[in-house]
Amino acid sequence: MPARSLRLQDENPPVCVRKTLNFDPLLTVSWVPPHQEEIPEEEAGRRMSELLWTDGDVKDTETPSSYATAPVEVLLFLIIIIMESSSMLLFILLWTVRRSEVQDLSGKQFTFPSDPKGINQPRVALRANTRLITVMTVCLRFFSQLNRMQGLFSLATRDHSNALMLHKDTEGSYKVHAGDDTYIFTKIPTNRMDWNSVCWTWDSRTGLTQLWLNRLRTSRKLVGQNYLVNGNLSIIVGQEQDAYGSGFDRNDSFEGDITDLHMWDRVVSACDLRSYMNQGSFSPGNLLNWNNLNFDVSGNVSIQDADFEEPVCQ
Known part of the structure; x- marks a missing residue:
């Protein structure tokens, strides 16, 4: 199954980020600005974490204006993912412990x-x-x-x-x-x-x-x-x-x-x-x-x- 991707674009976003969220292996969230070279994934992930995440929650800081123009549907989607992340992580943990298969x-x-x-x-x-x-x-x-x-x-x-x-x-x-x-x-x-x-x-x-x-x-x-x-x-x-x-x-x-x-x-x-x-x-x-x-x-x-x-x- 192809990976599901979300692409957030802005005229002058601060960084170019392509980061796969750990709690959904089929979900990819990307910020790809026009005419800007992608930075390494590790650095992009670090910057994304600093901007958006702290231990699974949104930072209590002012969101950069470059992200304010993201579609409302995308922002709602990210909020839902944050709220459900705990249960999703638990599901993945249980799936890892009990690996059911036919071989x-x-x-x-x-x-x-x-x-x-x-x-x-x-x-x-x-x-x-x-x-x-x-x-x-x-x-x-x-x-x-x-x-x-x-x-x-x-x-x-x-x-x-x-x-x-x-x-x-x-x-x-x-x-x-x-x-x-x-x-x-x-x-x-x-x-x-x-x-x-x-x-x-x-x-x-x-x-x-x-x-x-x-x-x-x-x-x-x-x-x-x-x-x-x-x-x-x-x-x-x-x-x-x-x-x-x-x-x-x-x-x-x-x-x-x-x-x-x-x-x-x-x-x-x-x-x-x-x-x-x-x-x-x-x-x-x-x-x-x-x-x-x-x-x-x-x-x-x-x-x-x-x-x-x-x-x-x-």
Whole structure:
């Protein structure tokens, strides 16, 4: 979209100013006198600030007569901008903190830095186009050297903060939640100096759930039979929700890298799960698709090139 410009002209204005207002990236206000060479933007901005602005307000000084001839509509427009600047700046700040977008993240990873004081609460919110889940599979790859509880996948509804949750406890222990039911898978070999590929399946009708980790699988267990995940969903990786979209505890936060996250509204076949583990071909998730992911980043999460390499078969 082309920038919107306002041009104020006068026979003998004191300075030539071309300055982009910070609170609207599409707005340009220019004073361009005839037959006068433009001065550098930095100097023009300084002079403009001295003439018109002090901490966002109009100076309580006499306005130069050269500006008195500006059109009334322009002056009214500037007054409205001044009055609304606070709310506009707040909007831009919130937009910067929560960057919502849809991207193909093939070959990329989310990197979650350490947050020992729990100030930044690094996390990524994921958007799934559904309000009802009765059966599902979620897969992701993670790299972390921490040997403590870490939330890997947290799905909350307004009725239940642990509607569907997968987290890693101490080394070799993984807990899954389906509503009020939980099950802990223990003694599963986990890499601390390499990537881990994990998949979790669950079917509400039968209550059967299973965990896959690095090409190994558990036996099926019973959890959350007849439980329905229903309503607005809040899906977060990097933090564990103790309330809908909030209630984060730094002792549950994830530190490391996550990539290749997918979620399906079915129990994915063992053949496809093995293919995912080996980074072979598989059908992307229809609820969450790493190759077409709708997400919001909060905190100090960064998107980096993934270093998860495809194994070479001999």
